[in-house]
Each structure stands twice: as structure tokens, then as C-alpha cells.
Amino acid sequence: MKNDSTFKLFSLSIVWVWLLFFSLVPYGLVIIASLLSHSENNLIQLPFTIKNYIDVNNIIYLRILEKSFYLAGLCTLICLVLGYPFAYIIARMKSSFKGLLILLIIIPFWTSSLIRTYSMIAILKSKGIINSFLMGIGLIHTPLPLIFNNTAVLIGLVYNLLPFMVLPLLTNIERLDNRLIDAARDLGANRLTTFRKIILPLTMPGIIAGCILVFLPAMTIFYIPDLLGGAKSVLAGNLIQNQFLISQNWPFGSAISIVLALLLAMLLLIYWKSTRGKKERDLL
């Protein structure tokens, strides 16, 4: 039995040491940093203060947080509306192409999101594909302002994050028991009632998982607003990035991150509660 405990001890301790040192300790440091002060000479210094949290409560920063939540929320909604019917059709397909079609969804999911954001520029810019096409057919005479504004950021976010919505939905809808739908129809429910009373509740874990996987990154992928947005398209991620690398105010940047993380944690808690004890928790 001695050998057994050696192996167990070895694997557990190496995993624990790594996670303690590279995730728990650093996350703790962010909390501590958010409670410290900042000066010209030191990135972080004593004394302890809650000034950073009071500073977050400033109309400029609250506006940015509010706008981030609004854009991320809108992005999540669009992804859900576009992604649900798509996932539903693919999941319930009986064609032999189904495997290939799923693979075609996984490929963008795995491709560098920076590259895909970059390709959006070529499509959206004033002499880009869409504008050239619309002007070519004479529908418009001046280019539409598609890039360097919030619309472009939204399009970029949806384009990047749609696979994150589709994949959990797909897994969830595939598990749907056909007999329940048939039973509902036999008992006289119309399509809408069947969807509302049977399909929607049963696919709720997939919907929530997809929404979380879209909403969380949408708040913080700073390079999408950076590349596609204009000067006014600063989101929560850009704000944190600026505090760390441009203003060099680490304590304040940490405080914003903590506020953001707490808001997001509340959403996760709702997810955790809604899938208690279910297999659907395995997101990927």
C-alpha cells in the first residue's frame, strides 16, 4: 500500500503547489493590490486604503462599465437569437454531413480570434467589401460608417463569440428526448406550446452555458474595441489594460478588475445554482 500513497501524494501535491502558486496567490495579490496606494515612484505602496473603490464609483468609470454590460448583453442576445435556431437545426439533423457541419463550427472556435477580428476590418472599412459592394450596385453613394464605432465592436464580438454560444447549445439539444416532443404533439400542443413548455425548459442549461461563455469574454476582450472601435469605444477590458500599462495605476486597475469579477461571479452563481448536480456543468 505504500506505493499507492506515494503516487497519490506525488500527483496531488504537484497539482496543488502549481495552482496555489500560480492562481490562488496571484488572485489574492490582486485583491491586496486593490487595497493599496499608488505613487509616481512606486507601482504599489502602503498604506492600505479603500480609495480605489471610491474612485471606481465615478461617473466616467461607471458609464464605461454600464456600456460594457450593455454591449456584452446585446452581443449575448444576438448570439442566442442567431445561434439557437442554428444549433437546433444542426443538432436534430439526420444527414451524414452532420459530423462535417459540426467540424465546420469547431474550426472558427479554434482559430485565433485576433486573426478573425483582423479579417473583419477588410470587410467593414470604408473602402471595404460591404461598402464597395453597396456603392458598386448604386445603392449608396457615400460609404456607410461601419467601422471605428460601437456597431463595429458589436459585429466583431458577435462574429468572434458565436461559436461559444452554438457549441454548448448543440450538445444540449442533441440530448433532447424526441419522445417528449412527440408526446406533447400527441396531446394536442401546437408548435409554439411544445417549444415553450418542453424544448425551452429542457435546453435551458445549454442556453445559460452559452450565454456565460459569450458574456464573460465579451466584457474583457480588449483587442476587439481596440481594433474595430473608435476613440469612444472603451470597454471594461480596455479600461483595466490602460490602468496597468499606460497610466501605471495598478491599485486602481486591480480595483476595477475586482468589481468586474464580483459582478461576473454573481452571474456564475446563478449558473451554478441552475445546473446543480447535473452533467451539463462540463462546459466543453
Added chain:
Amino acid sequence: MTRATSPFYVTLIYLFFYIPIIVLIAYSFNNAQYSLLWHGFSLRWYQELFTDADLWVSVWHSLLLGVLSATIATALGGLAAVSLYRYKFFGRNFLYALIFILILSPEIVMGISMLILFNLINVRLGFWTLLFAHITFCMPFVVVTVYSRMVSFDKYIFEAAKDLGATDGVIFNKIILPLLWPALLAGWLLSFTLSLDDVITSYFVAGPDFEILPLKIYSMVRLGVKPEINALCSVMFIVTLLMVMLSQFMLRKKP
């Protein structure tokens, strides 16, 4: 949705996914610097790409970083998944929750937390800081991939092995590893892609001595659209495509 409209809708979504990528690849062969009009087929941008020495240094750095962090993350993640599956231990639920939190927590928070840590212990930003950060964000994904594979195992195999006198080390080498290698390989490939593509965490923990490809692309893209980047992105897309197909093949294949 009716039978007639659904193929149409599915096609539209696929077009949305793939048109930007196809446009990108098409323009990488266009013989013009700024124009969107077709000026004839040319490999000019690929030539420029392959003679850009700085760029190839960053490609080499990224590949090195990707291979090392994927390998270490797979080893650590594999051990974590096996432990989670096989043992009941103090803090097991906590470990499970921690891995879940690591997957879901915004990348930017991991980036800044690592930056603060490395600053505190006075480590110079560069290769090592990138390596530690990449291993840390890849590992949870390996755990999830491997763990979900183990759940499908027949538990009696382990009991049978134990009855026949195998120790845990022997069980690991003779049973778990052979059964798990497709999942480990898939986890490795996922980690490798994540590492190769990562912008956000790397942005905070990279130093000037060790430039990596995503950050190089990021700085090039910020300066404007260049056909050379189109060529680079097309090459990267094809490489990713091959890797996805390989990993899918590994996962599908039942032992």
C-alpha cells in the same frame, strides 16, 4: 422554422463564419498594396512574409512556448484529472471548483494577477513568465478534456487490476495511460492552439526580449492593414485547420 427555410438559414450562418476568412485568404494573393480590386494573382506577399527575419524569430518563440507549455500543461492536467477521478481527498471539491473558476474567469484578470506576482517576486518579464502563465491557463482545459474522457471508463477495470495486485503506479502506467492517450493528445493540441493564439494574458506578462507571434501580429495590425499580414493569417488558418482535424480524429477514434 419550416423545412424549406432551415437549409437557407444554416447556409447564411456558415457564410457569416467563413466569408471573412475566405476574403482574407483571397486578398493574400492579390498583387496590390492597398486596392481591393483584383490586380492579378501574386505570391509577392508570401515572398515578403518568408523573408521577414524578425517575424520568423517570433514564430520560433511562439512554437517553442507552445510545445513546452502544452507538454507541461498536459502532464499536470492529466495528473489532476486522474486524481479527481480516482481519489477522494481533502479539498477535492475545492480543486474542482478552482479549475472551473480558472476556465471561466476573465483572461484579463489572470493576466494582471500574474503581472503583479512576477513583479512582486522580481522576475524579469520574458520567456519564463510567459511559460508559467501559458501552462496555468492551458491546464484547466486539459483537466476538463481528460476528465470527461475518464467518466466514460468502466470502473471495474481498476477494481480488477487492484484485485490482481497492481499498485496505483502500475495502474496508471498500464491502464490509465493507454486508455487516455487520445484525450491527452487532444488536450495537448488544444493547449498548443490556446498558447499559440493567446493575446490577452501574454500581453501582460511578455517582455521586450522575447517577442511572440500573436503580440507581433497585434502590433502589426494596429498599424494598419498590410497584405503581408493577410498572407501570415492565411498560413496560420491552414495550420489551425490541420490541427483541428487531427484532434477531432484523435477524439473520435475509440480504443
